[in-house]
Amino acid sequence: MTANQIMFILFASMIIVFSILTVTSHKILRAAVYLLFVLVSTSALYFMLNYQFLAAIQLTLYAGGIVVLIIFSILLTSQISQSFESLGWKKNIFSALAAIAGAILSIVTILDYKFSATSEAAKEVDMRLIGKSLLSVDYDGYVLPFEVISILLLAAMVSGIVIAKKAGPSKTKSPNYNQK
Amino acid sequence: MNSGIPLQYFLILATIMFFAGIYGFLTRRNLITILMSVELILNSVNINFLAFNRYLYPHKLEGMFFSIFVIAVAASEAAVAIAIIINIYRRFTTINVEDVNEMKF
DSSP, rough: OOOOHHHHHHHHHHHHHHHHHHHHHHHHHHHHHHHHHHHHHHHHHHHHHHHHHEEEHHIIIIIIIIIIHHHHHHHSOOOOTOBBOOOOOOHHHHHHHHHHHHHHHHHHHHOOOOOOEEEEOOOOHHHHHHHHTTOSTTTTHHOOOHHHHHHHHHHHHHHHHHHHHHHHHHHHHHTTEEEE | OOOTTOOOHHHHHHHHHHHHHHHHHOOBBHHHHHHHHHHHHHHHHHHHHHHHHHHHHHTTTTTHHHHHHHHHHHHHHHHHHHHHHHHHHHHHOOOOOHHHHHOOO
């Protein structure tokens, strides 16, 4: 067993364990921290696949940006010690059955399919190539999705500001609604 | 490079992560945990894109660029969703999906 395989097994088991803990944990802040572990292990997998730029994006944007945003909104909207009331066992069991059945079906299909590897040489992914491809209009260029994504980001920024700043009179149905 | 690790291992890993996200999406009743499940789903799709790109088409870069775009979409989705969640919390003082059942205020 090579060092590569040992690293893969380590990160894969971390991803599996922590992603299941993310969706089953009863404390919301712990779920967010487990999600952070999942995202960091995923970026380690990207490093193993030799996509250093994407691994850096994953670390800064997901682990640095989105998880911090989620943790802040958790602190704004719920008590830290608050734990969820568990759902009915029937709903839990049927959701678990649906998820496990889907997973088994997909895994059987994956193991059944014969992937044909290519014989072409791997392309070295460096920053210069990424920047040129993002802004080129040639066959290998991605300038149209790049522009679309930039408009999407602008729209998301504007809508985030507009939605979150509106401070109307709060209409509460009952004062002690969330203090169960 | 990635010697000794078949492509199928990456795909199985992404599958398990995806269906963990599906399970969380079905069972959670808090808006923020639903958002976290969606992040898990998007992340597993990214793993699939990159593994396919590296193993089957190493001379192209489609998978990598679409992963970048998926990450950008996920970031903007998280920002807008959290703005909506905070607004909902201001109006209803709860973010439990079963208690938020009025659309017009």
